[in-house]
Amino acid sequence: MTARLVNGATTACVVLVILVCGAWLLPSAFSYDRYVITGGSMSGTFEKGSIAFEERVPVERLQVGDVITYQPPPDSGTSSLVTHRIVSIRPGEDGRMLLRTKGDANDSKDPWKFSLSGSSQPVVRHTVPYAGYAFIALADRQVRLLLIGAPATVIGLLALRDLVRALRSKRPTAAADVTIPAQVSRRPAPRRTMV
Helix, strand or coil, X not given: CHHHHHHHHHHHHHHXXXXXXXXXXXXXXXXXXXXECCCCCCCXXXXXXXXXXXXXXXXXXXXXXXXXXXXXXXXXXXXXXXXXXXXXXXXXCCCCEEEEXXXXXXXXXXXXCECCCCCEEEEEEEEECCCXXXXXXXXXXXXXXXXXXXXXXXXXXXXXXXXXXXXXXXXXXXXXXXXXXXXXXXXXXXCCCCC
């Protein structure tokens, strides 16, 4: 009964890992980028811990209202990616589009204006709520060690248990119960000669 339960749980875990990996990798086959939302500035539209699936579109197709993930300008004081809604687009002095964004939950626009350097830009198309919390947790070294170390420890202990059981079942029996086969002489039998 216990072995069946362990086998069932192991199979369920393997299937779950395969499904999660497939769900994470499959969107890239359709040219989608994935980002984990780590802040609350877009609350109401999507929450912290969501995964945003984003399609790359040409920069010239961006519109006011699109939600994009981008790296703010170096002088913004923000070193991480930001996922905010475009609130204005106008031509810049250098001819490139100058964008302004705002988080839906924020009271004011972002204090910076910026241009995009690439020819395409990820735009949010779909989000999956709460699915990103697993990836946020995996960013923590101690959580990764626990998730790898705990199953490895269980597997090691189960293997040790099986080894001990195997060694116990192969113990030699008492000396009185052992039958020693008779030795057979390998010397040739004496020849008889007939006279």
